[in-house]
Amino acid sequence: MDFLTLIQLLDSTVRLATPLLLACLAGLFSERAGIFDIGLEGKMLAAAFFSAAIAALTGSVWLGLLAGIAASMSLSLLHGLASITFRGNQLISGVAINFLAAGLTVLIAQDWFQQGGRTPSLMGGGRFEPITLPFAEALAQVPLLGPIYSELISGHSILVYIAFATVPLTWWVLYRTRFGLRLRAVGENPAAVDTAGVSVVALRYAAVLICGVLCGIAGAYLSTALQAGFVKDMSAGRGFIALAALIFAKWRPWYALYATLLFGLFGALETRPDVIEAVIGIRVQGQLLGALPYIMTVIILAGFVGKAIPPRAGGTPYVKER
Amino acid sequence: MTLMHKILGATAAMALSAGAALAEPALIFDLGGKFDKSFNEAAFNGATRWANETGETFREIELQSEAQREQALRRFAEAGSNPIVMAGFAFGDALGQVASDYPDTSFVIIDMVVDAPNVRSVVFNEHEGSYLVGMMAAEASESGTVGFIGGMDIPLIRKFACGYAQGVKAVNPDATIIANMTGTTPAAWNDPVKGSELTKAQINQGADVVYAAAGGTGVGVLQTAADEGILSIGVDSNQNYLHPGKVLTSMLKRVDNAVFDAFSDGPGLETGFQIMGIANGGVGYAMDENNASLVNDTMKANVDAAAAKIASGELAVHDYMSDDSCPELSF
Numbered sequence: 091m092d093f094l095t096l097i098q099l100l101d102s103t104v105r106l107a108t109p110l111l112l113a114c115l116a117g118l119f120s121e122r123a124g125i126f127d128i129g130l131e132g133k134m135l136a137a138a139f140f141s142a143a144i145a146a147l148t149g150s151v152w153l154g155l156l157a158g159i160a161a162s163m164s165l166s167l168l169h170g171l172a173s174i175t176f177r178g179n180q181l182i183s184g185v186a187i188n189f190l191a192a193g194l195t196v197l198i199a200q201d202w203f204q205q206g207g208r209t210p211s212l213m214g215g216g217r218f219e220p221i222t223l224p225f226a227e228a229l230a231q232v233p234l235l236g237p238i239y240s241e242l243i244s245g246h247s248i249l250v251y252i253a254f255a256t257v258p259l260t261w262w263v264l265y266r267t268r269f270g271l272r273l274r275a276v277g278e279n280p281a282a283v284d285t286a287g288v289s290v291v292a293l294r295y296a297a298v299l300i301c302g303v304l305c306g307i308a309g310a311y312l313s314t315a316l317q318a319g320f321v322k323d324m325s326a327g328r329g330f331i332a333l334a335a336l337i338f339a340k341w342r343p344w345y346a347l348y349a350t351l352l353f354g355l356f357g358a359l360e361t362r363p364d365v366i367e368a369v370i371g372i373r374v375q376g377q378l379l380g381a382l383p384y385i386m387t388v389i390i391l392a393g394f395v396g397k398a399i400p401p402r403a404g405g406t407p408y409v410k411e412r
Numbered sequence: 413m414t415l416m417h418k419i420l421g422a423t424a425a426m427a428l429s430a431g432a433a434l435a436e437p438a439l440i441f442d443l444g445g446k447f448d449k450s451f452n453e454a455a456f457n458g459a460t461r462w463a464n465e466t467g468e469t470f471r472e473i474e475l476q477s478e479a480q481r482e483q484a485l486r487r488f489a490e491a492g493s494n495p496i497v498m499a500g501f502a503f504g505d506a507l508g509q510v511a512s513d514y515p516d517t518s519f520v521i522i523d524m525v526v527d528a529p530n531v532r533s534v535v536f537n538e539h540e541g542s543y544l545v546g547m548m549a550a551e552a553s554e555s556g557t558v559g560f561i562g563g564m565d566i567p568l569i570r571k572f573a574c575g576y577a578q579g580v581k582a583v584n585p586d587a588t589i590i591a592n593m594t595g596t597t598p599a600a601w602n603d604p605v606k607g608s609e610l611t612k613a614q615i616n617q618g619a620d621v622v623y624a625a626a627g628g629t630g631v632g633v634l635q636t637a638a639d640e641g642i643l644s645i646g647v648d649s650n651q652n653y654l655h656p657g658k659v660l661t662s663m664l665k666r667v668d669n670a671v672f673d674a675f676s677d678g679p680g681l682e683t684g685f686q687i688m689g690i691a692n693g694g695v696g697y698a699m700d701e702n703n704a705s706l707v708n709d710t711m712k713a714n715v716d717a718a719a720a721k722i723a724s725g726e727l728a729v730h731d732y733m734s735d736d737s738c739p740e741l742s743f
Contacts, residue, residue, distance in 0.1 A: 098616045102609055109605075206447045208628075211635070211654070316605050318635050321628040326603035357606075361592065361613035377565075377596050 093234075095365060097241045099358050104246065105316065107354025108253045109134070109308045113332035114339065114346045115260050116304035122264065122341060123297030124277035124403040126180045129169055129187030130305055131329025137162040137309025139195035142209040142320035143202060145216040151314050154216070158313075159306030165191065166302030167295075174294045177407030188329075196322045207322040209313075218247035218315035247315040249307060256304065260343040273297055277401035280408040290408045305329075334387040340398045353383045437675045438471040438493035440484050442500030446474050450627070450648045451667055455499040455522070458668030462675040470675065481506035489514040494679040495532075497671055498522065507531065518681050520674040522667060525685065532681060534670045536688045538568070539575030540722050541663040541695030542623070543729045544715050545645050546579020548697065549621040550587050551711045552643055552660055557588040559614035561607060561633050563626035564600040565593035565743075567733050572625040572647070572663075574738035575729050581740050582718070590614050591741055594629050604632025611636040621645065621660060634659060643706065650698040660706050662698040669693055691723040 113130045120127040137158035145154030165187050172183040196207035203209055226244035229236045264270035272293055276283045280290045312328075313320045335353055339345035359366055360379040367373050390398050439459045441452045459470050471493055473484050485506055488496050495518035498507065504524040511519055511528040518530055525533040549558045560576050562569040577589045592610045594600035607629035611622055622637050623645040624630035630647060631654075637644035638655035646652065646662035670688055674681060688694020697715065699707065721727035732738050 095616070098613075102612060106605075106609060200445065200447075204447055206445050206450075206453070208631070312605055316608060317632055319631070321602055321604050321631050323599065323602040324604055324628070326599045326606065328605075357609070358613075361606075361610045362617075363592075364590075364617065376593065380595060 094237065094241075095362075097237050099355075099362060099365060101242050101245075102358035102361065103351060103354040104242070104250060105354075106357040107350045108246075108250045109311050109316075109328050110332045110335055110350040110353055111347060112253050112256065112304050112308035112311065113329055114335045114350050115256055115343065116301040116308065117333055117336045118260065118339075118341055118343060118346055119273070119297050119304070120301040121336065121404055122277045122401055123273050123294050124280060124401055124406070124408070125169070125173055125294055125298055126184065126405045127169065127298070127301060128181060128184035128330075128333060129165065129191075130301075130332055131325055131327065132184075132188035132191030133162040133165045133302060133305035134309040134312065134329050135188075135195055135323070135325040136165055136191040137306040138313035138324055139199060139209070139309075139320045141306075141310035142212065142313035142317075143199065145212055145314050146203075146209045146319070149213075149215050151212070151216055151218055154314055155307070155310045158310040159303055162306035162309060163299055163302035166298045166305070170295050170298040173407060174291055174298070177409065180405055180407075192323060195320070199320060199322070209320040212314060212318040216314070217318050218249055218311075220245045220247055221251075247311070249311040249315050252307065253311070254347075257343055257347045260346075264343065269296075274401075276408075277403055280403050284408070284410060290410075294408075331383050334383050337387055337398050337400075338383075338390055340396070341401065356380075356382045435492040435494045435679070436468065436470050437678070438473075438488040438496045439671060440481075440488070440496070440498040440503070441472065441474045442498075442502060443475055443478070446472075451665075452499055454649050454665070454667035455497070455671045458671030459497075459675060461668065462672050466676075478502075482510055485510045485519075486513075489517045494518055495520055495674055495677070495681055497674045499667060499671070500524075518679055518683065520670070520681070522670055528683075530683055532674065532683045532686055534674075534686045534688060536665050536667075536694050537690065537729075537731070538663070538665060538695060539571050539578075539729050539731050540690045541665065541697065542572045542575030542625075543579035543582070543722070544690075544697045544719055545623060545661055545663045546576035547583050547715050547718060548579075548661055548707065548711060549576070549623060549643075549645060550580040550583035551714065552706065553584075553587070553619075553621045555618045555620045556584060556586060557590065557618040557620065559611070559617075559619035559622040560589060560591040561610050561614070561622060561624045561626055561629070562591070562593045563595075563629050564598060565596050567736065569593065569625055570738065570743060571732040572623075573743075574732035574741055576623055577738065577741035578729055579718075583714070588618070589741055590617055590619055591743065593743075594626055601627035601629060603629050604635070607632030608636040612640070615640055615642060623647075623663070625663075646698070650700065652698055652700055652702040656702040657705060659703060661703055664696045664698050666694050666696070689722070690719050 140161035141154040141158030144157035145151045169183050172178040173180040199207045223244035226240040230240040276293045284290050335349040338349040356379050360376045446456050497520040499522050501524040507526045511531050520532045522534045560573045573591050580587050611633045621643045624633035625647045634644045638658040643660040645660050648665045651662045652659045
């Protein structure tokens, strides 16, 4: 395997990891506040559809992004309403959101565009184009660092840079702000937060709404940056892999970055069976690599690699008085 | 009592067949929906062509859920529609149960074999069509490396890949063929993001023509190929128009012809196993104004010559599904 192949592989890793990273951080905010969210998949799908649809109708990808975020946030609100206000089962609400999104997107797409549940192909301003960072061309000839900068770091869409910037931001919000402290506390011991005079309900709604924003960006990235349009069920299980990554990362932001990059690398390797064959000398079936994220999550859950302890109040609705 | 039963049964059968003789044909679309730009739409186009040419009408239904398959079949059969055509291999089980209950109704199933005396099973020689587009890919390729991206890893898709590989090798025995499958679950039919990533990986390995047989995933393949400036090949319907000047051709599967033929043959059509290959216009490659500039005359002449040889039986393309192996490609 030569250096250029390695760069290409890592480049692919970054592209594949970005939607996982955004969805994983989305789940992190929600679950750290004590609201389990298996509706990440559905929110991404709804956002993917609405961002592509609005971008196709208006020709502006930024309006599309806003529409995607709005769609994802409204599903978040629905999840919040069911699980915070009405104290319903969070898992069931999440499953319902996944089904709702899968059905609604195709139905609305068919009604608006009559293309069998797709949106028209996005042209020009309807897509997020790759950004070439300054000096990328000039530095390309510099040995070693040149290709890394011009091929790997430069040339992604703006949403990729936003996603990576979200990691330190999430860390800062969670561990260095008052809001973050309260958010973490509400996922561990909501009664204590309530006693301190802080609204549990407001904090949890804030958390699911942040989750909605991040899922919205993830969905928009799928349909308007990686692709030029929506295809039914295009999230293809990425929301669930993001949940696996969240457990793998033990609900911590920097580890979420590492976990999703690792899962992205598996995805990238799956597309290059020749590279694996060249490195280890055995032909590995791509299916094995596709299953690796799940296998590793099971190993983690079984307690072989440290222990993954979820937020203590996760999954239980907060009841103020009995 | 038994005599009474027989008489009643006979009258009922007569009434049914009398009704059937007058009845309209019916077409049932699979879950993809009538306007899927691909398989179902081709079936609809065939039915529409028949209606326009004969001035008659046909009945149709778009399924909304898996549970409606048998119900839709029975309703059309009870109403006396004949023949009843269904588009899609997924009807296999439902038809197997229903067919024997309506012995006087003719059924036609596309892409699947159901063994019953009143069923015509239409299957396509996708490997032959793929062979032709494989030849074109090899001729259009400058790097000598071409790609194939399949959807879900099932024998049918390997059949596409195997025919394609044989076509490529026929033109350029030294060509490299990179074949990837998107996945092993039905999600692989609708994962354009992974389709894009596979296309980029194949481009990095030197591929400059990519053939996608991957349903909705193919949208991502064709898009990325157009973005990155290489050629792609579409599948099932003519997809040349999706990216004019960037899609080399499309492997056509003439589902419309199968539906048209079934409707034209009418009630009591010849049942059994029907193979739609190059010889009877079942598969082929697409030429239109969108790819005219990409295909030169010698390329076309070579492909047409091969098509003629396949049609006459002089050239046999290996069918992956016949022995689950491919001479030119290992998976």
